Amino acid sequence: MNNLEYIKERFSQLPTVNEQNGLGVIRQKAFDALNKMGIPTTRHEEWKYTRIGSFFNKEYKYHTAGTFSEADLAPVRLPAYEQANELFYINGHYSPELSVIRSKGLTVQSLQEASKNEYKDIVSKHLGHSSNYLKDGIIALSTAFVQDGVFVHIKKGQIIEHPIYIYNITDARQANVLAQPRTLVYVGENAQVKFVETFNTLGNQESFTNRVIEIVVEKDAITEYYKLQTDASHASQVATTHIQQIGKCVTHTVTVSLNEGLVRNNLNIVLDEEYCEAHLYGIYLQHGQSHIDNHTVVDHAKPHCESNELYKGMLDDQSTGVFNGKIFVRQDAQKTNAYQSNKNVLLSEGASVNTKPQLEIFADDVKCSHGCTIGRLDEESLFYLRSRGITEATAKSLLLHGFAVDILEQIKLAPIREYVDKLISERLEFDLA
Amino acid sequence: MLSIHNLHASIDEKRILKGINLEIKPGEVHAIMGPNGSGKSTLASVLAGREDYTVTDGSVTFNGKDLLELSPEERAGEGLFLAFQYPVEIPGLSTTNFIKTAVNEVRKYRGEEALDAVAFLKLMKEKMAMTNIDQTLLSRSLNEGFSGGEKKRNEVFQMAMLQPKLAILDETDSGLDIDAIRIVANGVNKLRSKDNAVLLVTHYQRLLDYIVPDVIHVLYNGQIVKSGPKELALELEERGYDFIKEQFKAEA
Structure with a gap:
């Protein structure tokens, strides 16, 4: 039985529409x-x-259980x-036993529970707004199993001093594993919070x-979100982050992709x-056969908002990259400021990248700019460093590290x-001075 | 120290240098002057190892080594330094980190221990004072957003840090006002010694008021057509390069 058939069978075994809460309906719709x-093809x-x-x-x-010792997780x-506050997902399943909640005003519970108690209106x-922008079977697949998800609530006015680390761990020691960690986060009015998310596959x-x-x-909340992708070559993922800014607020995201396998x-x-204000940054270093695809959407639905986007990438060996950046400026969204830039350095003949900025502007009084570049390391810069006695390999590392610095600086933790x-x-074999 | 014999070089099939002969001994300062397009910067680039140029004939030995066989970094290791006409801006790399890497890579090439943080800082402080350069400039990304004068001062600072045996200054005076020229020249003069040599490449005589050369060579059409004492510069300043051109034509 292939994976999709197997998943569908798993779905049919679950109680669905008859559940006495809102999740049943949303799940059946997604299914x-x-x-x-179906699963999207090219x-x-x-x-x-x-x-x-x-x-x-x-x-x-x-969705099999994984058991880990402290030593496995180290x-x-x-x-x-x-x-930090630490949230562990094992094979997509939230583990309250491993997780550590340190901060006041931070509540973590299952979506199942939250859909019935005082959080049910939220x-x-x-829940599920991401599917307004992602019309494909992959997002539907996640939502079809949303009852396993987690609800994270940040209380109004609370400054969460300890960052929230989210570990997505798959236990591939015995068998191939499909994991679907799912989370809904609500950041209350005037609250502040920082998330760091990582992905790790244990086993071969x-x-x-x-x-x-x-x-x-x-309203008035500040959210920082950092996504770190360093998983192995036998690990692939589609990682969707959907941020809905429903009050005048600020978000800041940095996506770091040093994956060995496929990442979308x-x-x-x-x-x-x-x-509203949104800052989106990304850095990707790819090598071997790895693949990175960053699809971003910034939807300016209301006036006077600002968005700033900068993604930078370096691709070596046979690796491949994709950048697709959409900016929508709706008819209402006058006085929008929207900036987007994607810069790529190709380090080998075999590496490639496809980059596509896509602006759809329906308002007339806006400032928008976009640009993308694909190039090689600058020969003159390389010669300049080498003429000072720096070997070619070190000179390349210095230049590439320099290329990454303005994104690194956006990680405020x-x-x-x-x-x-x-x-x-x-990755750059660069010796930090 | 440097011995250039019958050097020919071209770029994209275009012949630029057509038989250069030049001897530089320790302690000497040579100036190469000449009209635009005569091949001055090409000569500097070929000596430093810029890969855009192809050497088609001739030889260059530097302290007994075949210079043309060495990579740019090996040439630096051997003690050659090129102050760029257009120093490159490198975002995200601070001048301090850059020069620290350079100093230690050169030391490694020479089989010396890397400088520790304390020794490096001491050396840097000393050379900063010598070349009149500010700490804030060195903390910034290499040459990024520097003024023309700041870039050239940074070149002289790097030169001071690396203590080359032969420094080639490629039109270091171009685009600088008189105060900036004075500062840069001052730095270069402080670095002169009986053991090292300087090759100045310049279009104008002005820089030579501040760095006084032992010999002046006039480069025209890819060859050194005239060499003489420092007074030659004054003659060139007065009469322009036309008399060289005419003389050259007459001889040809």
Whole structure:
């Protein structure tokens, strides 16, 4: 039985529409959408350069439990975790036993529960908005199993000092694993919070992660979100981050992709109230046979909002990259400022990147700019460094590290910034001075 | 120290240098002057190892080594330094980190231990004072947003840090006002010694008021057509390059 058939069978075994809460309906709807649309192929415009069909022709275990000792988890823990809230997902399943909640005003519970208790209005109002922007079977697949998801609530006015680390771990020690961690985050009015999300596959079997996190941000709140992708070559993922800014607020996201396998990122930001601000940054270093696809959407739905987007990439060996950046400026959204830029350096003959800015502007009084570049390392810069006695290999590392610096600087959590700098430097075989 | 014999070089099939002969001994300062397009910067580039140029004939030895066989970084390791006419801006790399890497790579090439943080800082402080350069400039990304004068001062600072045996200054005076020229020249003069040599490439005589050369060579049409003492510069300043051109035509 292939993966998709297996998943559908798993779905049919679950109680669905009869559940006494809102999740049943949304799940059945998503399941119907999945059946109708199927897993996207490269004929799908949004999936033209990223092929995931083959992952669904294999056999995977879905949603099996994994057991980990403290020692198993030690290598995946992020720096300064002693000072962080830690949320663990094992094979897509939230693990309250492993997770550590340190901060007041931070509530984590299952979506199942939240859809019935005092949070049920928030859940029913905000769950599943990502599917308004992602019309494909992959997002539907996640939503069809949304009852396994987690609800994270940040209380109004609360400053969450300890960052929230989210570990997505797949246990591929025994079998191939499909994991679908799902999260709905609600950041209350005037609250502040920082998220760091990582992905790790333990074991040598294959893993496929279909991650969806939806973040709703209220008035005057500030949300930072850092996504670090360093998973192994036998691990692939589609990672969707959907941010809905429903009050005048600020969000700041940085996506770091040092994956060895295939990664497709969807980052949607909806500026749904006047005077919202969104900053989106990304850095990707690819080598070997790895593949990175960053699809971003910034939807300026209301006037006076500002968005700033900069993604930078370096591709070596036979690696491939995709950048697709959509900006919508709706008819209402006058006085919009929207900037987008994507810069790529190709380091080998075999590496390639497809980049496509896509602006759709329906308002007339706006400032928008976009640009993309694909180039090689600048020969003159290389010669300049070499003429000072620096070997060619070191000179290349210095230039590439320099290329990454303005994105690194956007990681405002110092221990995470230093950690990412170390990872990038290692990848570039660059000795941090 | 440097011995150039019958050097021919071209770029994209175009012949630029057509038989250069030049000897530079330790302690000497040579100036190469000449009209635009005569091949001055090409000569500097070929010596530093810029790969755009192809050497088609001739030889260059530097302290007994075949210079043309060496990579740009090896030439720097051997003690050759080129101050760029247009120093490159490198975003995201601070001048301090850059020069630290350069100093230690050169030391490594020479089989010396890397400088530790304390020793490096001491050396840097000393050379900063010598070349009149500010700490804030060095903390910034290499040459990024620097003024013309700041870039050239940074070149002289790098030269001071690397302590080359032969420094080639490629039109270091171009685009600088008189105060900036004075500062840059001052830095270069402080670095002169009986053991090292300087090759100045310049279009104008002005720089030579501040860095006084032992010999002046006039480069025209890819060859050194005239060599003489420092007074030659004054003659050139007065009469322009036309008399060289005419003389050259007459001889041809």
